[in-house]
Each structure stands twice: as C-alpha cells, then as structure tokens.
Amino acid sequence: MTDLSSLPPMSSPTGGLNHAARRAESRSGKPVGPQFGRALNYxxxxxxxxxMLFPLLWMFTSSFKPEWQILAQPPIWIxxxxxxxxAGSTTQEFPLWWAVNPDGEREEVLKVGVRRFTTVIDVSQMPELIAAPADRLSDAQPTAMDSVTFNVRTLTLDDGTTRQVVAIARDGENLVVAAVDDLRKIAAIRPLDEVNAGKRANVEIGGYRLQARELEEEGVTLLALGPESELTVVAPQEVASAAVLVPAEAVEEAGLAPFGSTELPVYTLADHPEAEKYVLLSAESWQPIIxxxxxxxSGFTVENSALSASELRTVNGTPDMPVATAGMEDGSQREVVLLVETSALxxxxxxxxxxxxxxTPLGKLAQPFVANLDGVSxxxxxxxVEGDQRHAIAIVSERRDMALIAPQAVVEQAFDVPSESLSAVLTPNxxxxxxxxxxxxxLGGATFFTFFRNSGLLxxxxxxxHFLSVTLVAYAFARLRAPGKNFLFMVLLSTMMLPFPVMLIPTFEIFQKLGMINTLWPLFVRSFFGNAFLIFLLRQFFMAIPMELEEAARIDGATTLQVLVRVILPLSAPALATVGIFTFWWTWNSFFEPYVYLSSPQQYTVSLGLAFFKGQYNTSFHLLMAASMVVILPIILIFFFAQRYFIEGIQLTGLKG
Structure with a gap:
C-alpha cells in the first residue's frame, strides 16, 4: 500500500502564481505585499x-525676496x-528684460513704449450678417489668419454642419455674426489709440445697429472686432545712460516715428530746436529729498517773518526749489533753501x-515716518535704496511732474516685440x-527687538x-481628600466652556480700575491663579502615577510638599514639558489680548509688532515675511527639541493608575 503522506501536495489553479510569489519572497528575504504597503505609506x-509644509516653505523663501517679487505673476519661486x-544721472532705474532682437539673438533691453492693436473692418465693406442663437455658438477662440487675428466661434447650423464665424454685435438673445472667410478679405490691424480717437458713430447694416468709430481725416468708419494685441518697443540698455530728466510741461508732442513695425510718439522740448526729437521713457511725479x-x-528753523520773498531756482541740479534770504541772529543775511514750510516756522x-x-520718483517713498527737526515735523x-546703497532721507519741498526723455537718435536701434515674449532679467540672490x-x-519709536523683549518677559x-499655580491645584485635585472636591473640579472644568469675549469686558474693567491698562500686568498676572485646561492635563497625569510611590515617601517622613516636589514632579517631566509648551505657544502667539490692553508701541508684543508692516493702503510683504519667520522660529525650535516630552505628556494624561 502506498503511503499517502509521502506524496507531494496537490496543486491548485493558483498554485503556480503562489509558488512564484514565494520564490520572489525567498530571493528578497521580505514579503512583496508589505513592501508595497510600506512604499505607499511613505x-x-x-x-x-x-x-502641510508648503505655506512655511513659501514664507521662508518669500522672506528673502524683494517686495515686488512676492506676489509676482507668474510666481518666482527662487x-x-x-x-x-x-537712468542717466538721476535716482531712477529702469528694469531690464530679455528679448529676442531682429538678428535672433537674446538681448538685455529696457522698455521704451507700448502700443495696443485691434482687428478692424471698414463698415462700407461689411459682408452679410446673420443672427445666431447663443446656444449654437461655441466660445470665442483667438485665431490668426493671414496676419490678422479674429475671435473665432463655431456656429452649428440646422442641418448639423458647422461654420466659422465672428460675433459683430448682440441682437437681444442672439449674436450678430459674419463668416470668417468673408471678413479675412477686408480686415486689417490698426493701433487701438487711433481707432478710439475716432468719433463714435452708430451705423445700421442689414437691419442691425452697430457701434463704430468714424475717422474723419481718412473718411472711413471702422468697426473694432478684437481681440486686442500689444507690441512693446524695446531698446538696448545703453539708452538708459542717455536719459535726461526735464519738467513735464517742457515736453510737447511732435507726431509719430517708426520703431520696428509700429510707431511711437516723439516729442520736442521748449526752448530747443524743433529738429531735436526725443522719446518719452517715463512721466511721473518726483519728490525732492535730502x-x-x-x-x-546743517538745517535749522527760522520764523517766516525773517524770510524774504522766495524765488524758484535750481539748487544742486534740482529745479524749481524755493530759495529766500534769511535774517540770522547775528544780523547777517544768508541764502537758504526752504525745505519744509509751516504756518509760523x-x-x-x-x-x-x-x-x-x-x-527721486515718488513711488520709492511709500509709507514714510515723521521726525521732529528743530521744531518742525x-x-x-x-x-x-539708491543703487547699492541705503540712506536715511528727509522728504522736503513739493512734488513736481517730471519726464525722463532720450534723444531719438539714441533710440534708433529700438525694435518691437510681443509683450508676452518679454521676461525679466533676474539673478538668484x-x-x-x-x-x-x-x-x-x-516702528513707532520701538524696534522688533523691543517686541521680542516684551514677549520673552511675558x-x-x-x-x-503656571508652574506654581497649576501644579499645586492639579496635585490637590488628584491626591488630596476634601469634601466637594469633585464638584469643585467640575466647576473648574465648566469655566473652559465660557466664551472668551464674554469675560473680556469684565476683565478689562477690573484691570482698568487697578490702573494696569497699557502695561504688561494683564497679560501675565492671571497665570498665577491657574488655568483650567492645564490643571486638567496635569491632574490626569498625576493620577497615573502609582500611589505606592507616594505612600513610601510618606512612610519615610516626607511632607505633602516634599512628596510633590521630590516624587511627583520629577516623574512628571513629560506633563510639565507639555504645560510649558502650551504656555509658551499661547503667550507668544497671543494677539487679541495685547491688542486690547496695550496702546504704546514700547509695550507691544511680537504678534502686535507684525501688524506694523501692514498699512492702510500698502503692506510691506517682504518685511512681514522676514519678521514672521523670526517670530515662529522659537516655537519650531522648542517643539523640535521637546517633542518627545510633549507627545509623552499628551499620551499619558489619558491614563489612570
């Protein structure tokens, strides 16, 4: 008889697959399934x-960026x-761009001007128009055809066929359209400013009313179809060195001049030969500074009665500065520049x-502060910032409109490119x-170091x-026997349910009567009277400590205070670390309470100090990001080094021995 135990096991339909998996596991030494699961977990x-880290990484990189770069679109990550x-000898600087010149080479250029264009047709050549339901038309797609761009839509006809059309106007719920094949023969590209300069004209064609522009000098009426495009005229960066700053009223327009495939206005200067043509690089308000x-x-104040009538003169290359003669105390006369004028001084x-x-351009002087110079604000x-240098400057006199221009001859090498093809010349920094x-x-008479000092002290x-009050109360609730102890503990926990705003006004009234408003007292004195959450946290941990340890200490003659200090607290390091981390976190991040109780910048905390970088009309995001990184750094470091105790404290407070 055959011994059945000596026969090989029967194979199943999946036996070959299982055998292959076992062989793969035997070669690798690890099961295939757990490896995949582990990789998926990672x-x-x-x-x-x-x-989770992306906001922190974004804030970290933004803290190194200049202000304009933080909200730039598309984003600049590095x-x-x-x-x-x-720009010449002025304090203005032109940003440089990368552009491809007519020779096909990439070149650093500056913008000279911009001109917008649109597709137009002469209404006298308007083809057949039809009204089409909007639900039969697709969305418009800009499409280039024969060097002209149309907003092309697809029209679905009754027989199911389609046709490419361009919407001309609206007729109730329908759109008035014309066939693209008919329009491409008569359409042209014209500068948008020339089209808009024409007189508005309402024309009726095929029973449809259209809004067009009548160019009287050319004797044509044009209908703008869109889409709009833009060409930017750029020039080599050497043009910037030839820039000259002149009063805006001295610049007069003198027609158009060709630059590449477009035209830009050129100008003449008052009291200069008309043959001298200039290109306008920028026109904006400028402000005298010193x-x-x-x-x-060197500055001083004088009474207005001691000044002669002022006249406008150029001082140190700065035009139109008010200059007067001041009577000095020693009886002498001296010519002075009037920097800041008030009603009396x-x-x-x-x-x-x-x-x-x-x-300097007015745009470089946003959000100034005010200082008292010899009795005048x-x-x-x-x-x-001026070049690579930083200065403390005073803003003086009155702003004036100025223009930066360059001779047309210097801009002869200019060319035009599509605006979207330009990219900023950046270098990582x-x-x-x-x-x-x-x-x-x-920041209002204080610096951020002042805020750090205040927050650190708090x-x-x-x-x-918290360590003094919370440990004593938590130990009492955990170990001491007293009638009504559990009821009092429930009352304590119920205080956690009270909304903070409900207690704010009574608390404020108390501190106001005690004369503690605009001091640091309201922000720390309550910690000496305990905290319901921290008491609950520490009580739960104390209850998890074996009672035998405390009884052994009492047998050795230890008092209640000695038991707490020498037995309970050394065993409660994780819970105490948790109390410390929570206390640090709450105090360091607190904003609302300092905002309510403090009014002097010298008393502000770091959370209030961050608000200084956000003004009514402008926010210094670059400074805000840098200050925010410095503020959150202590929290990150403390949690990093104390996370083991923190996690243990949270876990063990839920246990009860």
Missing part, C-alpha cells in the same frame, strides 16, 4: 508633509534680484550746504537685507505663574 506621508539700468544726516547737521538749509539735495525714510530691515526698522512670567 508616499502618502511625503505628499501630506509637503502639503529669490532673485531684478537687474536695473540707471540726506537726513545733512538735514539734521520754516525748516531751511543754506544753499551752499544742500549738497545731497536731489529728486519732517517726513523721512530710513531705508531708502538670497539676501538677508529683509531681516536686517525688519528687525532694525523704527513668556517667562507666565511660565512661572
């Missing part, structure tokens, strides 16, 4: 961590410096000492200047208060 963790070219150090050293500086007086900026500016900036005081 992938999910990586994706989740990336999503902090970079935009290369500029100085170094703040020189204004403090004028802050002046001698003409021969105004060596740093100059003009003067606006100033302590972070004014991780600069710490934002951090330096954010931490050293004068953290220390709140830590002391």
């Amino acid at each position: 992938l999910i963790l990586f994706v989740g961590a990336t999503i 902090p970079s410096t935009w290369i500029h070219a100085q 170094d703040l150090e020189q204004a403090r050293a 004028t802050f002046v500086i001698p003409v021969d000492e105004a060596t740093t007086l100059r003009l 003067v606006s100033y900026r302590d972070d004014y 991780f600069s710490l200047q934002n951090y330096v500016d954010a931490l050293s900036k004068d 953290v220390l005081l709140n830590l002391i208060g």
Whole structure:
C-alpha cells in the first residue's frame, strides 16, 4: 500500500502564481505585499508633509525676496534680484528684460513704449450678417489668419454642419455674426489709440445697429472686432545712460516715428530746436529729498517773518526749489533753501550746504515716518535704496511732474516685440537685507527687538505663574481628600466652556480700575491663579502615577510638599514639558489680548509688532515675511527639541493608575 503522506501536495489553479510569489519572497528575504504597503505609506506621508509644509516653505523663501517679487505673476519661486539700468544721472532705474532682437539673438533691453492693436473692418465693406442663437455658438477662440487675428466661434447650423464665424454685435438673445472667410478679405490691424480717437458713430447694416468709430481725416468708419494685441518697443540698455530728466510741461508732442513695425510718439522740448526729437521713457511725479544726516547737521528753523520773498531756482541740479534770504541772529543775511514750510516756522538749509539735495520718483517713498527737526515735523525714510546703497532721507519741498526723455537718435536701434515674449532679467540672490530691515526698522519709536523683549518677559512670567499655580491645584485635585472636591473640579472644568469675549469686558474693567491698562500686568498676572485646561492635563497625569510611590515617601517622613516636589514632579517631566509648551505657544502667539490692553508701541508684543508692516493702503510683504519667520522660529525650535516630552505628556494624561 502506498503511503499517502509521502506524496507531494496537490496543486491548485493558483498554485503556480503562489509558488512564484514565494520564490520572489525567498530571493528578497521580505514579503512583496508589505513592501508595497510600506512604499505607499511613505508616499502618502511625503505628499501630506509637503502639503502641510508648503505655506512655511513659501514664507521662508518669500522672506528673502524683494517686495515686488512676492506676489509676482507668474510666481518666482527662487529669490532673485531684478537687474536695473540707471537712468542717466538721476535716482531712477529702469528694469531690464530679455528679448529676442531682429538678428535672433537674446538681448538685455529696457522698455521704451507700448502700443495696443485691434482687428478692424471698414463698415462700407461689411459682408452679410446673420443672427445666431447663443446656444449654437461655441466660445470665442483667438485665431490668426493671414496676419490678422479674429475671435473665432463655431456656429452649428440646422442641418448639423458647422461654420466659422465672428460675433459683430448682440441682437437681444442672439449674436450678430459674419463668416470668417468673408471678413479675412477686408480686415486689417490698426493701433487701438487711433481707432478710439475716432468719433463714435452708430451705423445700421442689414437691419442691425452697430457701434463704430468714424475717422474723419481718412473718411472711413471702422468697426473694432478684437481681440486686442500689444507690441512693446524695446531698446538696448545703453539708452538708459542717455536719459535726461526735464519738467513735464517742457515736453510737447511732435507726431509719430517708426520703431520696428509700429510707431511711437516723439516729442520736442521748449526752448530747443524743433529738429531735436526725443522719446518719452517715463512721466511721473518726483519728490525732492535730502540726506537726513545733512538735514539734521546743517538745517535749522527760522520764523517766516525773517524770510524774504522766495524765488524758484535750481539748487544742486534740482529745479524749481524755493530759495529766500534769511535774517540770522547775528544780523547777517544768508541764502537758504526752504525745505519744509509751516504756518509760523520754516525748516531751511543754506544753499551752499544742500549738497545731497536731489529728486527721486515718488513711488520709492511709500509709507514714510515723521521726525521732529528743530521744531518742525519732517517726513523721512530710513531705508531708502539708491543703487547699492541705503540712506536715511528727509522728504522736503513739493512734488513736481517730471519726464525722463532720450534723444531719438539714441533710440534708433529700438525694435518691437510681443509683450508676452518679454521676461525679466533676474539673478538668484538670497539676501538677508529683509531681516536686517525688519528687525532694525523704527516702528513707532520701538524696534522688533523691543517686541521680542516684551514677549520673552511675558513668556517667562507666565511660565512661572503656571508652574506654581497649576501644579499645586492639579496635585490637590488628584491626591488630596476634601469634601466637594469633585464638584469643585467640575466647576473648574465648566469655566473652559465660557466664551472668551464674554469675560473680556469684565476683565478689562477690573484691570482698568487697578490702573494696569497699557502695561504688561494683564497679560501675565492671571497665570498665577491657574488655568483650567492645564490643571486638567496635569491632574490626569498625576493620577497615573502609582500611589505606592507616594505612600513610601510618606512612610519615610516626607511632607505633602516634599512628596510633590521630590516624587511627583520629577516623574512628571513629560506633563510639565507639555504645560510649558502650551504656555509658551499661547503667550507668544497671543494677539487679541495685547491688542486690547496695550496702546504704546514700547509695550507691544511680537504678534502686535507684525501688524506694523501692514498699512492702510500698502503692506510691506517682504518685511512681514522676514519678521514672521523670526517670530515662529522659537516655537519650531522648542517643539523640535521637546517633542518627545510633549507627545509623552499628551499620551499619558489619558491614563489612570
């Protein structure tokens, strides 16, 4: 008889596959399934961590970026410096762009002008128009045909066939359209400013009313079809060195001149030969400024009655500055520049000492502060950038409209390109200047170091208060026996359910009667009276400590306080670390309470200090990002080094021995 136990096992339909999997597992030494699951877990963790860390990474990179770059579209992910070219001898700088010149080479250029174009047709040549239901038309798609661009739609006819059309006007719920094949024969590209300069004209064609533009000089009526396009005239960066700053009223338009395949206006200057033509590079408001150090050293105030009638003169290359003769205390007379005028006093500086007086574009002077110079309030900026240098400057006199121009002959090498083809000339640059500016900036008589000092002091005081009060109360609820203890504990927990705004007004009234408003007292004194959540947290941990340890200490003669200090607290390091982290986190991030109780910048905390970088009309995002990174750094470091205790404290507080 055959011994059945000696026969090989029968194979199943999937036996070959299982055998192959077992062989693969035997070669690798690890099961195939768990490997895939582990890889999937790591992938999910990586994706989740990336999503969670993205805001922090964005804020970190933004802290190194200049202000314009943070909200740039499309986004610029790597902090970079935009290369500029100085405009002549002025304080203005032109940004440089990459463009492909007519020779096909990539070149650094600056923008000279922009002109917009649109597709038009002569209404006298208008083809057949039809009204089509909107639901039979597709969305418009810009399509280039024979060097002309149309907003082409697809019209579905009754027989199911389609036809390409362009919408001309609206007729009730229908769109008035014309066939593309008919329009492409008569359409042309015209500058948008020329079309809009024409007189509005309502014309009726085929029973449809159309809004067009009548160009009387050409004797035609044009209908703009769109889409609009844009050409930018650019020139080599050497044009910037030939730029000259002149008063805007001295510039007069003198027609158009060709640049590449388009035209731009050219100008003449008053009191200059008409043959001299110029190209307008920019026109904006400019503001006189002077170094703040020189204004403090050489400037002084005089009574208006001691000044002669002023006249406008050019001082240190700055035109139209008011100059007067001031009577000095020693009886002498001296020519002075009127920098800041008030109803009774004028802050002046001698003409021969105004060596740093100059003009700068008004856009570079946003959000100034105010300083008192010899009894007169003067606006100033302590972070004014000029080239590679930073200056503290005073903003003086009145703004004026100025124009930067360049001779047409210098711009002869200009050419035009589609605006969307330009890209900024950037070079990667991780600069710490934002951090330096954010931490050293004068914020209402304080700096960010003042806010750090205040927040650090509050953290220390709140830590002391919580450790003293919370440990005692938590131990009492966990170990001591007293009638009504559980009821009192429930009352304590119920205080956690009270909304904070409900308690704000009574608390504010108490601190106001105690004379503690605009001091740090309201922000830390309550920690010495406990915290319901932290008491609950610590009580749960204390209850998990074996009672035998406490009983052994009492047998050795330890008092209740000695048991707490020498037995309970050393075993409660994770819970105490959790209390410390929560206290630090709450105090450091607190905004609303400091906002309510503090009014002086010298008392502000870091959370309130961040609000200084957000103004009514403008936000200094680059400084805000840098300051925010510095503010969150202590929280990250503390959690990084104390995370083991924090996690243990959270886990063990749910256990009960």
